[in-house]
Amino acid sequence: MRDINKADGIRGLFRGHSATLLRVFPYAGIKFLAYEQFRAALIPDKSKETWFRRFASGAAAGISSVFFTYPLEVIRVRLAFETKHDTKSSLSRICQQIYHERPPAPKTTAGDSVVASTSAVVQKATPSSGLVNFYRGFAATLLGMLPYAGMSFLTHDTIGDLFRHPSVAKYTVLPSTNSAGSREPRRSQLKAPAELTSGAIAGLVSQTASYPLEVIRRRMQVGGAVGDRHKLGISETASKIWAERGWRG
Numbered sequence: 134m135r136d137i138n139k140a141d142g143i144r145g146l147f148r149g150h151s152a153t154l155l156r157v158f159p160y161a162g163i164k165f166l167a168y169e170q171f172r173a174a175l176i177p178d179k180s181k182e183t184w185f186r187r188f189a190s191g192a193a194a195g196i197s198s199v200f201f202t203y204p205l206e207v208i209r210v211r212l213a214f215e216t217k218h219d220t221k222s223s224l225s226r227i228c229q230q231i232y233h234e235r236p237p238a239p240k241t242t243a244g245d246s247v248v249a250s251t252s253a254v255v256q257k258a259t260p261s262s263g264l265v266n267f268y269r270g271f272a273a274t275l276l277g278m279l280p281y282a283g284m285s286f287l288t289h290d291t292i293g294d295l296f297r298h299p300s301v302a303k304y305t306v307l308p309s310t311n312s313a314g315s316r317e318p319r320r321s322q323l324k325a326p327a328e329l330t331s332g333a334i335a336g337l338v339s340q341t342a343s344y345p346l347e348v349i350r351r352r353m354q355v356g357g358a359v360g361d362r363h364k365l366g367i368s369e370t371a372s373k374i375w376a377e378r379g380w381r382g
Contacts, residue, residue, distance in 0.1 A: 149212030151224055156205035160198050168194035168286060187290050188283040195282025199274055204267035206274075207231065210354045231266045270353030273367050277346030285339035292331035297321050348374065348382070 137145040171190040176182045199206075211227050296305040297320075305327035323331065340347075349370050374382040 148215075149209040152205050152209035152212055156202050156209060160202040163201060164194050164198035164282070167197040184287060184291070188287045191286025192279045192283035194286070195278040196275060199278050203271055203274060204264075207267050207269060207354050210351065214355045232263070234266050270350040273346050273350035273353055273370075276367070277343040277350060279343075280346075281339045281343035283339075284342045285335045288338045289331050289335035292334055293323060293328075296323055296327045296331065345371075 171193045175186045306321045
């Protein structure tokens with residue numbers, strides 16, 4: 134915090150906030166909209182509601198939302214990461230930098246003529262820029278989104294069902310607003326403290342279940358700003374983290 138404040142002042146602590154705001158609206162909107170659609174398709178009635186269907190609905194919603202907003206996530210991480218560079222980071226400059234990033238040609242020795250020629254062909258065939266750079270770490274994100282979004286919605290709905298149990302409903306559920314002639318009674322609405330508790334527990338469980346993949350994808354996202362800009366894969370990144378800090382890493 135002292136280093137960031139010395140280099141950029143208080144504004145440095147908000148580096149990447151603009152990209153965060155651009156991302157959060159479509160991300161949250163698409164996720165909850167998609168969840169309702171997937172839930173309606175996978176759970177058409179109460180009799181077919183299972184933990185697996187709830188998990189699948191949440192996971193599908195999470196994947197849908199992250200697919201459309203992932204480039205903004207990469208931009209946000211890079212803006213927040215590059216706080217000590219001599220050049221000023223801006224949204225447009227970071228976008229151009231990510232777009233044009235390309236790993237350097239591998240170093241070869243005198244006796245590696247075959248390797249050198251092969252590498253030269255690969256370098257020529259590899260595009261010098263592209264939108265694919267904005268999806269760096271996307272595979273790890275998808276893998277992480279399965280347990281994150283799935284466990285989030287599964288835990289939220291499960292805790293909600295516990296709060297709606299008749300033994301505690303008078304403390305946790307608002308008075309029913311169902312009409313007397315309703316054929317399909319709506320789900321009872323939880324009181325604010327109960328809803329807050331179920332959401333908090335869901336966040337705790339989902340973050341814990343997916344955090345290792347979160348660490349891996351962060352390392353992959355900033356790969357273009359550190360080292361030799363080599364695009365690490367999921368297994369290679371995980372191996373490096375394990376070698377550095379073990380399971381705690």
